[in-house]
Amino acid sequence: MYDSGKIITGLVIFVLLITFPIWYANFIGDADAVPPATDNELSEAMFQGITFPNDAKHALTTPEMRSTHMNMLQDIHAVALEQGYTPEKDGKKGTMQCMMCHGSKESFCDSCHVHAAVKTTDCWSCHNKP
Amino acid sequence: MKYLFPLVAVIVLARIAWVGSTIPGMQYVFGVDVPYAALILFIGGFCWRVIYWAKSPVPFKIPTTCGQGHSMPWVKRNKLEAPMNTTEVVGRMFMEIVFFRSLWRNTKASIEPGPVLTYKSTRWLWFFGILFHYSMLLILLRHLRLFLEPVPFLISALDVLDSLALHPTPELSFYLTDALILAGLLALLLRRFILRPVRYISLANDYFPLFLLLGIAVSGITMRYYLRSGVDIVAIKHLAVGLVTFQPEITTDIAPIFYSHLFLVSCLLAYFPFSKLMHMGGVFLSPTRNMANDSRMKRHINPWNPDIKPHSYAGYEDEFREDMVEQGIPVDKELPEKADD
Known part of the structure; x- marks a missing residue:
């Protein structure tokens, strides 16, 4: 794999952004408030x-x-x-x-x-x- | 006819979820199992595809330059069209990804009376491309209100900004991006129908994403504005928050159109990594854009070059001197004197 440093960093940022609702719901927000x-x-x-x-x-x-x-x-x-x-x-x-x-x-x-x-x-x- | 199969496929997919969700017990499948599977496929497939690409070597330095490169100090150079260092490459990539700069520069050759060959820029593809992509981005961000509790101010503010007017009747509080995404998608679709050269090269996998996105937009718009019955947003948010906290539950029956919408989105997610839609990740990896035009300053070494050691004549003679002397071939350096007997 070439340029693995840049590409893995980019992929990690992408996955973190895509899964943002998961982090928000579990660690920041208040998912139980319904x-x-x-x-x-x-x-x-x-x-x-x-x-x-x-x-x-x-x-x-x-x-x-x-x-x-x-x-x-x-x-x-x-x-x-x-x-x-x-x-x-x-x-x-x-x-x-x-x-x-x-x-x-x-x-x-x-x-x-x-x-x-x-x-x-x-x-x-x-x-x-x- | 290449568009017929994708069109039918999208209609069938929407029908599957519509009919399927009315079967008792199947709401959980379409509301929980399918979206989870689609999301896993999307993230896993996306990473696999990018890593697969990253394993391909780039044998040559191949940035496309379309401006004056670095030369003598008095020659004005074009930093965006022929970037010579990482900063300029980042600038070029930024313009490409955020403003679709290559499409902005799109030209069309035509012969004017004279006859004179002229090149005119045709920017409508850029325009509708921008229209679609940014509407899509805003719509995705707006949907975050269904997943985030409490809803962050920025997301709810976006919701208000996007609405033409705030009105209790859904039809009258029309989202601007809903209209714009339809305009963008229809224009991109009509382009494939109307322009003969484009129609000729369009394949089923060009039409399918367009029909799928249209299906998603139309089902979403229908659900929000017209088929209100059974679309309980509190129940939907309960399901969405449940999905992201991994405790999904479906408390009430939700209308079939919601499951059609969700199923089409799941299909899009699952299809994404294996299709042309991967240009989302691929644009970052295009060698013609992300390489600096510095081939005369830095040597680019083809990663698959075999490891060949230099072999000088002196080394060659060292290796074969005895044989050469034996055969009477002249040598630069004689054999060492034999030690005295």
């Missing part, structure tokens, strides 16, 4: 009767809700806009009704949004933080 898989305190019965302004249905499982809640919220938001709500005219709206069952912004929204680094527009410029 949001709860399900909100155990809530029963299916609690959301059977829930109605939304646009007649959308509350999805039945946490994963399904996590996958599609953004579209659902946006549809509801569209209804509110149609009815002419603006934060200037009507003042900040109270919580989105979700928080009546689901607790606070920190535990309900942020736990996943920070965890998966999903950023959206700021909901809280028009809505009051619960």
Whole structure:
């Protein structure tokens, strides 16, 4: 093997870079910090009767809700806009009704949004933080 | 027709994972076993290939020079096109790897009315090459948010910078790099379809990586923006973090399109070391780029030269003097006087 010093060094750097998530997860980060898989305190019965302004249905499982809640919220938001709500005219709206069952912004929204680094527009410029 | 087989192959691969992941128990295979195997193949294959290359000797000093080399002090020399020491070689390699400088200098000969032979630079290949490679790099870096917990600021900042606009509806928070990588890949593919000389030399193994990368991009884009149902990012991150901490588990059913995407990526990783995609490592090892143009200053010795010792006439005579004297051949140095009896 020729130029083994340079080539082995290069390969080692390459492998270390490729496997960076492994070093990060095991030695730097906090791999155990995960949001709860399900909100155990809530029963299916609690959301059977829930109605939304646009007649959308509350999805039945946490994963399904996590996958599609953004579209659902946006549809509801569209209804509110149609009815002419603006934060200037009507003042900040109270919580989105979700928080009546689901607790606070920190535990309900942020736990996943920070965890998966999903950023959206700021909901809280028009809505009051619960 | 050389493109048909690779196209069908990619579609079949995506279908295998799509259908396979709906079979109970197979999610673990497609989500854990296949990615691990692919990663081992990728890293092992990559190292094997580079070491295999490193074992090949470079018999000649063969840097391509396309500028004035080192000469008399009053002759202005071109440091990047004819580098004469390691620093200049590093500069040249840097420009090559980061900015694809050779492609920037790409020229096309054509005959203008006159007739005059002209050389024009054609930079669109450079442009779409840059477009694809840098989009790919940014997309890879963005994906780190699924593996790293907590997500480093730089990665989440990249995510925001890459989004055209922050919007709760996924379709409206379109990633710029998603569009650019498609543009780059489609242009590189169309180049092989449209340009007749390029079409003539294109083989199945030229089309396959393009279709595979397109498949990965399209499945990823579809999953993020359109087929949202069952794509629970928290469950996906749980799996990804599990993979890098070697405690993988799949907590909930994830939509088949996720497994298609992951399987195509696994195929890319496994295919990588054994294909033309190894230009990623190979670019560092190209002798025409990484050697200094100093053949008149330093002697380059072919490593496979046999070890031949110089044999002077004096040495030759020393070896055969007795025989030469015996045969009456004149010698420079006579036989030593025999000791007295």
